[in-house]
Amino acid sequence: MADTTADGVERRLPTDEARELLALVRDIAHREIAPHAAEEEAAGRFPRALFALLSRSGLLGLPYDPEYGGGGQPYEVYLQVLEELAAARLTVGLGVSVHTLSCHALAGFGTEEQRAAHLPAMLGGGLLGAYCLSEPSAGSDAAALRTRAVREADGGWVIDGTKAWITHGGIADFCTVMARTGGPGARGVTAFLVPGDAPGLSAAPPERKMGMKGSPTAQLHFDGVRVGGDRLLGAEGQGFAIALDALDSGRLGIAACAVGLAQAALDAAVSYARERRQFGRPIGDFQGLRFLLADMATAVEAGRALYLEAARLRDEGRAFGRCAAMAKLFCTDAVMRVTTDAVQVLGGYGYTADFPVERYLREAKMLQIVEGTNQIQRVVIARHLVGPESR
Known part of the structure; x- marks a missing residue:
């Protein structure tokens, strides 16, 4: 099924629903995003109210299971939505992409109980996510990360370390965090879902960047952050x-x-x-x-x-x-x-x-x-x- 944009580009879309979805996204981009993009980027303002609108419109969980509040859309459709959003303002398109990335571990590797408890709010409840893998000394060599999680006697975990280059750092409501629970290398890394307001979690001032000034990028510091055992995603050592x-x-x-x-x-x-x-x-x-x-x-x-x-x-x-x-x-x-x-x-x-x-x-x-x-x-x-x- 074809869909032709205003600039004459013909897109292949699999369903009428997908065509209607893309029309909705273009309307939001035209009315709510593009007119304010230059001013807000120059001022370094993050459009949090706009992300709440995107969440209410079902655009923050498009590729995930409708059972948990997702849109059930194939990646072929979801990515074309991202393209439209990024064309209007990259801060918005990238923000949706990072949020979707931050939901991936729970949606793909969490238990049924974990998904039922957390995914609906993450996908359609107005929350915003961050993905925490990189560190000051572990960028391209991500398996060298040093942030450590130590198991407590009650089955919970205590996380200490610093994450770097975190999109939505300081404003995210939840973080998917990769931390070391075992020895060196990839096999010692485990994934956790950490609330954005967890005691001991703080953000450094946002990085001063040449572009994307409206999208906050910051280091996150984990200083004795405690999470329950039910916040571990997948198996221990499966995080990388x-x-x-x-x-x-x-x-x-x-x-x-x-x-x-x-x-x-x-x-x-x-x-x-x-x-x-x-x-x-x-x-x-x-x-x-x-x-x-x-x-x-x-x-x-x-x-x-x-x-x-x-x-x-x-x-x-x-x-x-x-x-x-x-x-x-x-x-x-x-x-x-x-x-x-x-x-x-x-x-x-x-x-x-x-x-x-x-x-x-x-x-x-x-x-x-x-x-x-x-x-x-x-x-x-x-x-x-x-x-x-x-x-």
């Missing part, structure tokens, strides 16, 4: 495998957000090329610029096709990790090129904050870094091709 499983899906979210941002930059460049006149005619008449726009559009369409292919593999229950890494790599490199070229199309105006493309360029850089740098994606892809590196 849970984290990697979540990241395969999370990389698709980043890829979709990258395509949304690239589409927004392309739209701005095309609009400017049609209206700006030099030498007595629109600059879109000049072949050099037309070819630049053609390359930008090709990159956007190729990225969209790649992330959707990975999504369909996932929806079919097939292996999709390699394709997810490829999608994250290609789409985020593509958005960097497209936003750079969009600034070039606008010339001096593109370098000013009066037009959105300079913000798009600053935001695009972050997407090459989060949820596995693009160098790490190349490592993942190469391992699928030729096996692990020799030691």
Whole structure:
């Protein structure tokens, strides 16, 4: 089933329900998100009220089981929703992606009792999540994390350590936390669901970033944070495998957000090329610029096709990790090129904050870094091709 957007892009959607969902998202993006994006990003304001609206609209739990308040949507549909949100404001698209990532461990590895107790509020109750894997000394080498959880006599756990680069750090209502419960390496890591207001949990001041100023990123400090035994997710020592499983899906979210941002930059460049006149005619008449726009559009369409292919593999229950890494790599490199070229199309105006493309360029850089740098994606892809590196 096809759906054609205002810019002429035809999307393949599996059901009428999906088509209606995407129409709802576009309406929210047009009315509630895009008009305020530039002002709120410049002021560094996080749109918490908007996320409450998204939760009430059923958009914070789209790929999860309706039994627990989710939307029951395939990833093919969920990712296109993310793309629309990111095109309106990346802080929103990325925020939904991170929230979805933070629900993954409970939805996929929690017990029936845990899911029934916590998922409805997480998916549709207005809560916002954070995903806590990285640390100051454990970024790309996430298995080297030092945050430690120690079991108490009553079966509960005490967590101590620091997490870094946490999206929604300081404002999240719950955190999925990877902590060390055993020896060194991946097999010593366990996953926990920690309330955002747990005693002993505090946030450092938000990082001062070149872009995404409306999305708080901060270190989280765990100082004797106590959680009950019912907050352990999956089996003890399974946490790193849970984290990697979540990241395969999370990389698709980043890829979709990258395509949304690239589409927004392309739209701005095309609009400017049609209206700006030099030498007595629109600059879109000049072949050099037309070819630049053609390359930008090709990159956007190729990225969209790649992330959707990975999504369909996932929806079919097939292996999709390699394709997810490829999608994250290609789409985020593509958005960097497209936003750079969009600034070039606008010339001096593109370098000013009066037009959105300079913000798009600053935001695009972050997407090459989060949820596995693009160098790490190349490592993942190469391992699928030729096996692990020799030691």
